[in-house]
Amino acid sequence: MTRLMALLGGCIAALVALPALADETPKHGGTLTYMIPADAPPTFDGHRETTYATIHTAAPYYSVLIRVNPDNPSSTTDFTCDLCTEMPKPTDGGKTYTFNIRTGVKFHNGDPLTAADVAASWNEIIFPPKGVLSPRSSNFVMVDKVEAPDPTTVVFHLKFATSAFLPALADPFGWIYEKKILDDPSKGPHWYEKNIMGSGPFKFAGYELGQEIKGDRNPDYYHKGLPYLDHIIGIFAPKQATRVEAIRSNRAAIEFRGFPPASRDDLKKQLGDKITVQESDWNCGSVVTLNEKKKPFDDPRVRRALSLAINRWGGAPALSKIADVRTVGSIIFPASPLAPSKAQLETIAGFWPDINKSRAEAKRLLKEAGAENLTFTLLNRAVDQPYKYVGIWLIDEWSKIGVHVTQEMLPTGPWFEAQRTGNFTVDLQANCHSVVNPLIDVQPYLPSSVSKQNYGNYEDPEEMVLYNKALHETDPQKQHEDMFQFAKYVMDTKAHKIMVLWWYRIVPYRSYVKGWKVSPSHYVNQDLSNIWLDQ
């Protein structure tokens, strides 16, 4: 009887659920208008640019070899094939990855896409020829060579086995260009700076400089049934208020980068269930860098004290209501399997559960270092979210251990220059990445001679030993422990870096937009092939 009732209940529940399921069946057609939070991309060339403006503009027109699973983009380990037929198992002790390339794929100009195009594109990214800019080449220190032995096979030979390789290969900027164009002396790699010609779900249909970019459905797309949309229009708008108003007035349906909490709340209040919100931890973190060439910041006790003063556990919930930050974590993205557990995290200076004990220790360290009445200027970037908010909060936190801090806000150019020339004492930075790949993402924390982006001005061979151990370790358990040791060394033992909080990505959009899933990065999952409109 009980079984019968359960069965009946199940049937009723299934019937009730049917309309909802039917509603979620993707529909073909329509035009998605979306906002791009930039004036315009510098160029269309994903191999040379690092800004999301290039991704949000041109990613729908290109294919990649592998990518973060578009149906599960919040995962930090789920990678799937785009142009390959199946994810390969590494051979040769983890040093060789052989990818089989789909057949029948065509570039938008009608030419067939083969393994030679894939290999040529990756060779340009990893081993850029003289005069070709490739900022991501440093992500591929493990790659020895890339070759295409036949039209359907691409082989990556690594110098050493490492789990950092596949996430690096899933880089959303790794667009596949046509070898014929790359090799053409009259065109070459620079041709892609001003032209769009890929094999992605949409075909480039037009571009108005600084205004909009248009694409049409690619009928020859190799993922059958995709894309759902007939047309896409990306409208450039650098000002946030314009983008929020555009979504409110339905001039645009979505903006993929993310809005601050206040904009989400306003849109929800004004439009109710016409707005859907997806949120995620963001692979961007606010980090304080201390110039170790300047006293007293050459003293690890002072650096530790500054980290110990910050009440991350207590401050994060309040700060998350007004700024794009939320999650407390180490220098390793919190949702990554390599991130330390909460118990481990609480052993690191500044992450102790008892803030009073932590601040007492901070004061003791400052006294011991002879820096009790410490005063300094915090260099910050003149950008609202979340720089200004986090900077002001930090000043308040440091005042609680008797440290007096003033803030200097500089526009992006002078801010970079001040960092690079060492013309600062303490600096609030952001470390922002695409695919979660902690082994590569922590590169900006490596000593200054190794990482050009570490403005701490220090050398530390011991740190490199710890990093290389983690980079070369292939056993997940051991690698987790190695990464914890590395993080603890950087954040506590030497306190080279003060990790503040991880950013939080909030994407409110028109509820008729379906199929898109938020990821920890605004660079990822932007080919728009799985988006459909329920209207």
Added chain:
Amino acid sequence: MHRYIINRILLVIPTLLGAAALVFALMRLIPGDICLVRLGSGGTSFTEQALQTCHAEIGIDKPWIVQFIQFIWGLVRFDFGISMWSGKPVVDEIASRFPVSLEVAVMATIIAVVLAIPLGTISALKQNSWIDLVVRTFSIAGIATPSFWLGIMSILLVLDVTQAISGHPWMPPIDYVSFWKDPIRNLSIVMLPALTVGYRYCAVSMRMTRSAMLEVLREDYIRTARAKGLVEKIIINRHALKNAMLPVVTVIGLEFAFLIGGLVVTEQVFNLNGIGRLMVLSVQNQDYTLTQALVMLVVAIAVLTNLLVDLLYAGLDPRIRLN
């Protein structure tokens, strides 16, 4: 007259050269590096080689003097070079945005002139009456209200009112189309920013018209005209207004020159892809070539507008001789 015009045009050359030297030096005195902004903003850990490649590609690895000579030589040949940020010809970058700013500037000027001159004149003629009070309040509010604030408020007002009435918030389109392609859509995009900017423009011109008219109306020749028994309409239109127009024309000319390239925030608020927005972007990105070209453009427009105003002076006041 012709000699005067030729002299004035020749004077433009040293003015432009001076402006060119100034903007060249100032841009390079601002701390920063376009390549760092480009490579560092995406969080990628770039190599020193990538930085050097970027420097060589855009030519900022060369000595300043070489860069300056190249800039001036380009200027002489009307070749403004390639944008360091986008790699596109600077002329293309400006050409695609100039019509937007020009259209807003022209529309704002039309709104300003159509409203300011009659209202300013009436205000002067009805001095200290309730009409004068209303016009003065209107103009002072226009001067005191920042255009960008007014712009934001006007968009929010449109959104709130349409939502309250129909349940669906509405705002003008944000993707610019040219007037020739779709006039109705174009006007619906440009009207609100033109009104927003035109209000302040109108307020300034209106106050100038009023004060100039008040001054002229107290002149002896107006008294003489009245003593001759001339019709009041003729006195106002032919004798008073024409003479009062000299400072008004100056203000209108200066404001128009400012609007080309000066609508920095208004263009952002209304998502207009104009010269002002481009100027901010080029300075932010430390795009030397583009900034230099834009400053040259604004200087040239200011100089030519001044020349035009001077020529109009001669037309308005026969006592002025352009020799």
